[in-house]
Amino acid sequence: MKFQKNFLMLLLILILHIFTLAGCGYSTVIDRLKGYGVEVQLLTDYEIVCDVSGETFTGYAPHYAVIQLKAEPTEFLQSYTKKEFDRGFSSERNTELEDGIRTHNDYCLHIPNDYYPNWDEGYIWHCTGESYSCDSLYTIYFPSEFRLAFFETGH
Numbered sequence: 001m002k003f004q005k006n007f008l009m010l011l012l013i014l015i016l017h018i019f020t021l022a023g024c025g026y027s028t029v030i031d032r033l034k035g036y037g038v039e040v041q042l043l044t045d046y047e048i049v050c051d052v053s054g055e056t057f058t059g060y061a062p063h064y065a066v067i068q069l070k071a072e073p074t075e076f077l078q079s080y081t082k083k084e085f086d087r088g089f090s091s092e093r094n095t096e097l098e099d100g101i102r103t104h105n106d107y108c109l110h111i112p113n114d115y116y117p118n119w120d121e122g123y124i125w126h127c128t129g130e131s132y133s134c135d136s137l138y139t140i141y142f143p144s145e146f147r148l149a150f151f152e153t154g155h
Helices: 002-024 029-035 074-081 095-109
Strands: 046-053 063-069 124-128 137-142 147-152
Touching: 029 046, 029 063, 029 147, 063 095, 095 147
Parallel strands: none
Antiparallel strands: 046 063, 063 147, 124 137, 137 147
């Protein structure tokens, strides 16, 4: 009888511990951006409209998020050029980024059609970290839609 009581107590503690650890791994896009040093406090009047995570057996899963803005985030965009050794956003087409998002979407991200990037509309982009490395964060701004997209490449 005492064994069963101890076993049930241990099982309950184990279950609670598992749920606690599972909850620690998730964070919002805003929390993840702060980890990259992105000045999210400069974003005002926005709504997170998409925040999807990929699946992976090991390592860090890719993430894709979209923030819908009411107006152009001029101060936020300019904050990227104020950092030492940073060139800011590029307006050159980035086929590596486009292909990377397309590939991840085909295999594990499953971005809703309404928030999948429309590359033909024009965009500017910035990469924090090495270009398309395991710890890269891409910030993509679509000026015609006032949308900011964030893509973490994962590994």
